[in-house]
Amino acid sequence: MKKTVLFLGALIAFSLTAMADEGMWLPSLISQRIGDMQAKGFRLTAEDIYSVNQASLKDAVVLFGGGCTGELVSDEGLLLTNHHCGYSYIQRHSSVEHDYLKDGFWAMNRSQELPNRGLSVSFLERMEDVTDQVLQGYRTGMTESQRDSVVRANTRKLTAAAIKDGKGLTANVEALFYGNQYFLFVFRVFRDVRLVGAPPSSIGKFGGDTDNWMWPRHTGDFSIFRVYADKDNNPADYSPDNVPYHPKKFFKVSRAGVHEGDFTFVYGCPGSTQEYVMSEQVKYVSEVSDPQKIALRTQRLDIQKKYMSQSQAVRIQYSSKNASVSNAWKKWQGEEKGIKKNHTVAEKQAYEKRFRAWAKDTRYEGIVDQLGGIYARRNPVYLAYEYYNETVRTIEILNFASGIQTRLRSGSSRDDLVESFFKDYYQPIDEECFVAMLTSFDKYVPENFKPAYFKEKLESYGSVKAWKDDLYGKTLFTDRAKVAALTADDMEKVLTDPAIELYSAFAQWYSEEIAPDIRETTEALRVANRTYMQGQMEFEKDKTFYPDANLTLRVAYGQVAGYAPYDAAYYYPVSTLKGIIEKDNPDIFDYNIPQVLRDIYAEGGHEDQPVCFLATNHTTGGNSGSPVLNADGNLIGINFDRVWEGTMSDIVYDPEICRNISLDIRYLLFVVEQIGHASYLFDEMVFVD
Secondary structure, eight states: OHHHHHHHHHHHHHTOOOOTTOOOBOGGGGGGTHHHHHHTTOOSOHHHHSOSSSOOGGGGEEEETTTEEEEEOSTTOEEEEOHHHHHHHHHHTOOSSSOHHHHOEEOSSGGGOEEOTTOOEEEEEEEEEOHHHHTTTOOTTOOHHHHHHHHHHHHHHHHHHHHTTSTTEEEEEEEEGGGTEEEEEEEEEEOEEEEEEEOOHHHHTTTHHHHTTOSSOOOOOOEEEEEEEOTTSOOOOOOTTOEEOOOSOOOOEEOSOOOTTOEEEEEEOOOOOOTTOOHHHHHHIIIIIHHHHHHHHHHHHHHHHHHHTTOHHHHHHHHHHHHHHHHHHHHHHHHHHHHHHTTHHHHHHHHHHHHHHHHTTSTTTTHHHHHHHHHHHHHHHHHHHHHHHHTGGGOHHHHHHHHHHHHHHHTOOOHHHHHHHHHTOOHHHHHHHHHHHHHHHHHHSOGGGSOHHHHHHHHHHSSHHHHHHHHHHHOGGGOHHHHHHOOGGGHHHHHTSHHHHHHHHHHHHIIIIIHHHHHHHHHHHHHHHHHHHHHHHHHTTTSOOOOOOOSSOEEEEEEBOOBOOSTTOOBOSEEEHHHHHHHOOTTSGGGOOOHHHHHHHHHSSOTTOEEEEEEOOOOOTTOTTOEEEOTTSOEEEEEEEEOGGGGGGGTOOOTTTOOEEEEEHHHHHHHHHHTSOOGGGGGGSOEEO
């Protein structure tokens, strides 16, 4: 077994050859890339990027919440991330009287900074290859379940040992390359994170859904927080006695600007990619899954926008929800288009043909066909799950009812759940979505996958609308007072409520009829993909292989560059304030900028104020808020998006068209000073040219 592990490690290292700017590299192994980085302009060392012996750039980067990245820019815990990463927290502090989404928020001193329940940031303490330790005790010939038992037992030991001596430490072991390699990640988690500043949404979300994933982009997508610690600089729950955290490292801020061809690198936590899957999975994504989910979300977005346009209160209530629905909706459109444009399915099929020929008479013979057979079993049932996830599980009253039921059973407080739900709930939207979503479920899910409960109810009511009228007319979960008055003694009443009945029936259907098949095929894919991944590495020993993203810290590097989206067109890599004024339209919500910004522009001298820029860094979800650094490791921007034509980079990276979009740090400084009048924050930053 040890020989196999050593062989795989050597194979992975051997495959690290340069290929365009593709790749999401593990910081602890960045020494294997540092030569290529330096050849492309980087002026620091591998030890500057990642070190466990001294402060390094990794110590200024955090996992923000559960799915974004942030970076520290001062010795006082000042943290930058995207506006859309902080959006839900800004929204929670907002009301009609204090509309921080519309007007922005700026704390003018530490006492005005706002705490955020449930928000944490995680600093990577260290990471290490633990493949040998994780597989210790595994022997060839063991069953897959025996292998899993070995992995779980060894993982528990490793994580327990990693956190025993530190405050706020958490640890996890992640499988890379489908379980061909394992890494231990140890984090220190801080739980007192306060809102310091955010521009109005007309800046932070400028362009809205129309510009989302698009270029040219003119969005001031940033928000500012501060990390707090106890008096000993250790993680602590929120307390008025906590003090600003003093980090091991923070980024210096460069005001020198960017130019086409400049070296850039992104240090962040990319969420999920699937670069090495076979053609059947890509075909399912681009021809079945994406189109179906796009259609479902289009219905929900149209319903939400109709009511949001009619009421300022509803707009505030649903701004965060609408943004959440919209983000993936538009990404899937670009992904579908990019896969087709790049003929990715055909390219993978051609690759698989070559692989089959090479694999003949080896241990990898037949693995491609085996994978194809598993996908053929999996995809129909997985589509039923995706319909369930995008329809029934998006109905707000059902999720709320289930949450209340769970808390009643456990005896835990439900006050916060009741408060947050009714603060941001508008029943007409939920009712209309109920009709649209269940109608689509009935229309597009094959009969053999529909729950018997669903078919019986629909036959009984005669229409989804009649079902909706009855459910919302009878359920107690639309009545705040009735929900607040519930006790454990009311469980029988809760269990017979029509909202709980529907939710529970679908949950049981999923658990008994759908989930077992998904688990079986997912497990089969995991095992087969592990073998296929080994085969690909042996088949293409000179190819660059990097682990798929899994929300762990990575380095992606490239250069500032424009691109040609279609024939006879070229997009320059830097946008300016002039473009904001060109888009400005008071009659369109997404393009109605603050009057103060119009006034500043009218005064002259700011036409060329940089706003955003493009680069070739390989990014994905989770990289939102990541620091974008120059050749000296200084902060020049904040990553927040990719171009629409390149969103297929989660599956296939095209160096000609895949670009990440970043906020130019100079626009952040401009907005803080000119719009927020909070330039006092600059006093704690370190600036370089």
